[in-house]
Amino acid sequence: xxxxxxxxxxxxxxxxxxxxxxxxxxxxxxxxxxxxxxxxxxxxxxxxxxxxxxxxxxxxxxxxxxxxxxxxxxxxxxxxxxxxxxxxxxxxxxxxxxxxxxxxxxxxxxxxxxxxxxxxxxxxxxxxxxxxxxxxxxxxxxxxxxxxxxxxxxxxxxxxxxxxxxxxxxxxxxxxxxxxxxxxxxxxxxxxxxxxxxxxxxxxxxxxxxxxxxxxxxxxxxxxxxxxxxxxxxxxxxxxxxxxxxxxxxxxxxxxxxxxxxxxxxxxxxxxxxxxxxxxxxxxxxxxxxxxxxxxx
Amino acid sequence: xxxxxxxxxxxxxxxxxxxxxxxxxxxxxxxxxxxxxxxxxxxxxxxxxxxxxxxxxxxxxxxxxxxxxxxxxxxxxxxxxxxxxxxxxxxxxxxxxxxxxxxxxxxxxxxxxxxxxxxxxxxxxxxxxxxxxxxxxxxxxxxxxxxxxxxxxxxxxxxxxxxxxxxxxxxxxxxxxxxxxxxxxxxxxxxxxxxxxxxxxxxxxxxxxxxxxxxxxxxxxxxxxxxxxxxxxxxxxxxxxxxxxxxxxxxxxxxxxxxxxxxxxxxxxxxxxxxxxxxxxxxxxxxxxxxxxxxxxxxxxxxxxxxxxxxxxxxxxxxxxxxxxxxxxxxxxxxxxxxxxxxxxxxxxxxxxxxxxxxxxxxxxxxxxxxxxxxxxxxxxxxxxxxxxxxxxxxxxxxxxxxxxxxxxxxxxxxxxxxxxxxxxxxxxxxxxxxxxxxxxxxxxxxxxxxxxxxxxxxxxxxxxxxxxxxxxxxxxxxxxxxxxxxxxxxxxxxxxxxxxxxxxxxxxxxxxxxxxxxxxxxxxxxxxxxxxxxxxxxxxxxxxxxxxxxxxxxxxxxxxxxxxxxxxxxxxxxxxxxxxxxxxxxxxxxxxxxxxxxxxxxxxxxxxx
Ligand code: SF4
Ligand code: SF4
Numbered sequence: 018x019x020x021x022x023x024x025x026x027x028x029x030x031x032x033x034x035x036x037x038x039x040x041x042x043x044x045x046x047x048x049x050x051x052x053x054x055x056x057x058x059x060x061x062x063x064x065x066x067x068x069x070x071x072x073x074x075x076x077x078x079x080x081x082x083x084x085x086x087x088x089x090x091x092x093x094x095x096x097x098x099x100x101x102x103x104x105x106x107x108x109x110x111x112x113x114x115x116x117x118x119x120x121x122x123x124x125x126x127x128x129x130x131x132x133x134x135x136x137x138x139x140x141x142x143x144x145x146x147x148x149x150x151x152x153x154x155x156x157x158x159x160x161x162x163x164x165x166x167x168x169x170x171x172x173x174x175x176x177x178x179x180x181x182x183x184x185x186x187x188x189x190x191x192x193x194x195x196x197x198x199x200x201x202x203x204x205x206x207x208x209x210x211x212x213x214x215x216x217x218x219x220x221x222x223x224x225x226x227x228x229x230x231x232x233x234x235x236x237x238x239x240x241x242x243x244x245x246x247x248x249x250x251x252x253x254x255x256x257x258x259x260x261x262x263x264x265x266x267x268x269x270x271x272x273x274x275x276x277x278x279x280x281x282x283x284x285x286x287x288x289x290x291x292x293x294x295x296x297x298x299x300x301x302x303x304x305x306x307x308x309x310x311x312x313x314x
Numbered sequence: 315x316x317x318x319x320x321x322x323x324x325x326x327x328x329x330x331x332x333x334x335x336x337x338x339x340x341x342x343x344x345x346x347x348x349x350x351x352x353x354x355x356x357x358x359x360x361x362x363x364x365x366x367x368x369x370x371x372x373x374x375x376x377x378x379x380x381x382x383x384x385x386x387x388x389x390x391x392x393x394x395x396x397x398x399x400x401x402x403x404x405x406x407x408x409x410x411x412x413x414x415x416x417x418x419x420x421x422x423x424x425x426x427x428x429x430x431x432x433x434x435x436x437x438x439x440x441x442x443x444x445x446x447x448x449x450x451x452x453x454x455x456x457x458x459x460x461x462x463x464x465x466x467x468x469x470x471x472x473x474x475x476x477x478x479x480x481x482x483x484x485x486x487x488x489x490x491x492x493x494x495x496x497x498x499x500x501x502x503x504x505x506x507x508x509x510x511x512x513x514x515x516x517x518x519x520x521x522x523x524x525x526x527x528x529x530x531x532x533x534x535x536x537x538x539x540x541x542x543x544x545x546x547x548x549x550x551x552x553x554x555x556x557x558x559x560x561x562x563x564x565x566x567x568x569x570x571x572x573x574x575x576x577x578x579x580x581x582x583x584x585x586x587x588x589x590x591x592x593x594x595x596x597x598x599x600x601x602x603x604x605x606x607x608x609x610x611x612x613x614x615x616x617x618x619x620x621x622x623x624x625x626x627x628x629x630x631x632x633x634x635x636x637x638x639x640x641x642x643x644x645x646x647x648x649x650x651x652x653x654x655x656x657x658x659x660x661x662x663x664x665x666x667x668x669x670x671x672x673x674x675x676x677x678x679x680x681x682x683x684x685x686x687x688x689x690x691x692x693x694x695x696x697x698x699x700x701x702x703x704x705x706x707x708x709x710x711x712x713x714x715x716x717x718x719x720x721x722x723x724x725x726x727x728x729x730x731x732x733x734x735x736x737x738x739x740x741x742x743x744x745x746x747x748x749x750x751x752x753x754x755x756x757x758x759x760x761x762x763x764x765x766x767x768x769x770x771x772x773x774x775x776x777x778x779x780x781x782x783x784x785x786x787x788x789x790x791x792x793x794x795x796x797x798x799x800x801x802x803x804x805x806x807x808x809x810x811x812x813x814x815x816x817x818x819x820x821x822x823x824x825x826x827x828x829x830x831x832x833x834x835x836x837x838x839x840x841x842x843x844x845x846x847x848x849x850x851x852x853x854x855x856x857x858x859x860x861x862x863x864x865x866x867x868x869x870x871x872x873x874x875x876x877x878x879x880x881x882x883x884x885x886x887x888x889x890x891x892x893x894x895x896x897x898x899x900x901x902x903x904x905x906x907x908x909x910x911x912x913x914x915x916x917x918x919x920x921x922x923x924x
Binding site for chain 1: 479480482483484485487488489491589590593594595596597600663670674680681683684685688699702705706724727728731739744745746747749750848849
């Protein structure tokens, strides 16, 4: 019969319409519920899949790569607070396909010889093609790919060339966004510490690598290394939060707060917790999502 | 359709011997180390081409490109790769050398119409004059462009150094922005005697000519529309990007059509020659950005050919590669069908159904490679990372656990349930619709001989009834051990191209079902068998590697001089070459069908313009 093909096709669209309404009725008022979201995003879903960005966001997988950032020791590390992991070996600058990494190698003021520390480190994130080579080929786990993809701004010159301060994040941040990978890398290094630090400790007759200091002594308030935190806090704070950091007196004595929190001038609900987006998370624990009911934004 | 492997042409050496006998003074072996094929005297090139086509069966000129050997013999060289279609096998490579200062080579368009755009490209970028070409003008660049950018002595506006890595980056890397030193307005050069004020784009001239030719509104009281030139694009939703078709119309019927492209041109190949060998991998993602995994694969195959026994790809890596390539084929065909329907006027309902399914595959790519579309996943000698044990995220967003799934379980569900279900649904929604049938059947015809002559590839070629699929014709990876059919359709119209894509997706699912047990069996095995160094050196020589990409034959022609950067890096882009027959296919059709015909070819401008 002429037209039967069209009718058949209309049947398919009608089926989609019905399933969507069934979804809506079934999940009335629970649209943003984690469980519902999970169901809607799964392979089994038959109705609507739309994610209402920016109210809702899809979580990104651990391997997700956006722009790179540099790893430093935690600011509250007892032995090496805030020390750079980068040795300025230059491999990332050489492997970078669009050549958007600029590194000034540090020199020892006494001897004038190069020392394994970057004096300056720039990445032009507008040129960066997010390929991930720098992180892949860095021999010291010192550069990693960030998950924060909301970097739009009005001005290229002042905000899109990230300098060392802007690039540096504490290692606990990396552990929080990519726990599995961070653990794998730690195993490959043979311990928590940076490979060069491990060598130096061995030479000094110490145990090569300490266990992760945060994992050893969790959740007890300790005097904050305030001076360090203040001096370096804006460095580790993400750009988006920088204006806030300026507004809030950074000298607020946050108890043992990691730099990003200190920069915000907010006190974490528990010592050692860090802020991710609008929420606090415990970087040590396996992340448990806080369930939200309805639109409790 | 056939299930067996096609017979391999093994008589290439005897063909070459016979040709040398036939042209005793004009054909000689290419004896440079790492090179293959023959060098033909340009004076005999047309005759040579006619002989290999008519007497030796090399009826398909896949790739035409040029190389500048400045400092290595100081000549320009045009390189041709000819195949036998559909029987397949290795290519006959032949080259013609010419002087850099007076570069003239006979055109092969009269023998292989598929050489048309490719010769124009070589003219555009290298300044080689192809004598006898019917329409030799710039194709990717505009007429006011000064110089031939692919020549080795050409320096682009932001030129910093011959090859990467640049010395200014480390150890004294003080940041600067290229545009500071080369501000807009000072980064352009014009040919001598060229003034912008007098410049009139060719299109405009033709437009005016066209108007003047037929329509004399004042003089003709009956106001008969006679001949009209219409520009479709460059800004038009149906062109899938920035692409223009200049159409000469008689009434509503198309007299002739000329594609105009290059709006997205960034000289990918020049960038590629400055890059390191590895540096090109993420750039290939940006060619056909729908199919980055497949692009990666074709590039990796090419460089692996040149590396010879220095790399060996482990079995698990091959399995993962085929998994990725076939998933890519499905994403591409879903996209192509969705947008073909958009072009036909079924605005976005089918497209969104298709995109929804595609999204599940992209989720898997994101979890494995780190990016949905710019995957940068293959490496020379394997793949970058093994599959994650679980597809999950620890980011503390409201939907933490959405993707906390076992990877194998996810793939299993995807391949055995979700994909077949979606393909069937599209079939049910579209295939029998009378509207689609009446718009598509018998429109945009491309007969088999014409498809071969025009070097069409991929679904465009197979929908014309030519069973040529590189996965069978010149096998790579583990395709020989997998069972699948080469899909063909007999009629070569839009409907067949649409239906062929459905068929191919079903075949891809069939391949994926065979991949799943192989993935399980090889769990934990190595995935990389190449050099771990961040900057590899490739032995001197040349290689042409090609793969059956979703859109057609994607080929890379690379030349190495033994260093860390390619001397020549050429992309044989299916989206570009498949446009060669567009004008012929549209002749005599109605103007509304142009959009559908273009949609059925399935191009991506990132690859067309490079
Ligand atoms: S490769 Fe790693 S250690 Fe070397 S300069 Fe780059 S970030 Fe620093
Ligand atoms: S991600 Fe790639 S492009 Fe970006 S800085 Fe790293 S190596 Fe360079």
